[in-house]
Amino acid sequence: MRELISNIIIFIGISFIALGIIGIYRFTNFYSRALVASKVDTVGYITIVIGVMIRHGFSYFTMKVFFILLITLIINPLITHSIVRSAFISGYKLRKE
Amino acid sequence: MKKQFYYFQLVLIFTIFWIVLFERATPFVLLTAPLISVFSIKISEKFLLKDSYYDLYYFNIFWLIKYSFFLLLEIYKSGLSIIPHIISGHSNPDIVEIYTDLDSNLQLALLANSITLTPGTITMDIEGQRLKVLWMDPKTKNITMAGILIKGKLEKLLKEVL
Numbered sequence: 001m002r003e004l005i006s007n008i009i010i011f012i013g014i015s016f017i018a019l020g021i022i023g024i025y026r027f028t029n030f031y032s033r034a035l036v037a038s039k040v041d042t043v044g045y046i047t048i049v050i051g052v053m054i055r056h057g058f059s060y061f062t063m064k065v066f067f068i069l070l071i072t073l074i075i076n077p078l079i080t081h082s083i084v085r086s087a088f089i090s091g092y093k094l095r096k097e
Numbered sequence: 098m099k100k101q102f103y104y105f106q107l108v109l110i111f112t113i114f115w116i117v118l119f120e121r122a123t124p125f126v127l128l129t130a131p132l133i134s135v136f137s138i139k140i141s142e143k144f145l146l147k148d149s150y151y152d153l154y155y156f157n158i159f160w161l162i163k164y165s166f167f168l169l170l171e172i173y174k175s176g177l178s179i180i181p182h183i184i185s186g187h188s189n190p191d192i193v194e195i196y197t198d199l200d201s202n203l204q205l206a207l208l209a210n211s212i213t214l215t216p217g218t219i220t221m222d223i224e225g226q227r228l229k230v231l232w233m234d235p236k237t238k239n240i241t242m243a244g245i246l247i248k249g250k251l252e253k254l255l256k257e258v259l
Binding site (some may be wrong): 016019020022023026027029031032034035036038039041042046047060063064067073074075077078080081084085088094095096 | 112113115117118120172173176179180182183186187189190191192193210211213214215216217218219220221222231233239
């Protein structure tokens with residue numbers, strides 16, 4: 001039962017990531033791509049990690065994965081921010097699609 | 098009292114981290130964990146922060162759990178709301194300015210990172226209490242309306258921390 005639930009959750013996560021990747025190839029403007037890419041590394045990533053945690057049950061492994069999730073959630077916005085900010089400073093233009 | 102509770106929280110979190118890294122809860126690990134936690138807090142306060150954690154990064158663990166659940170909900174909400182844009186291929190990214198009432202550095206950093214973490218909005222810059230936000234599909238460019246739409250209840254929850 002637990003395995004089935006976790007498989008469904010992991011599948012949902014993978015479909016989020018697939019949507020994000022489709023978005024990256026669909027848009028051509030840098031800013032739209034950056035905005036859509038954050039779907040891959042937040043929503044998709046969190047869902048997959050939660051699925052892995054449920055699949056493994058409560059153990060030290062789960063706790064370690066949870067700590068990795070927390071650390072990624074702290075670092076992830078910093079990276080997105082620095083990439084987009086440096087693009088803006090170097091003069092990338094905003095464009096409608 | 099508040100201060101003692103705060104440091105107790107820190108030691109508790111570090112202790113759990115130490116035990117998880119060791120992958121066993123023997124008496125040796127349980128005994129060394131609080132000692133190492135207190136030692137690392139003292140060392141980092143003395144040499145890295147040059148100030149106390151209590152003054153710089155005050156938080157309450159119950160508040161933190163509440164905030165994380167709320168943030169998770171927000172992330173999923175905006176993650177779902179971005180799907181139509183991907184399918185239709187329409188995007189109109191623009192930079193809007195919003196104003197926030199928060200003033201401490203920790204609150205501002207938390208707010209900016211929370212905005213970046215939700216898909217569809219990225220914080221570009223902070224000047225004082227004004228945030229420059231890159232928005233996928235701006236519904237309005239009005240400074241207060243945009244603020245309400247982007248920040249939502251995040252700001253209200255962040256005000257509770259201090």
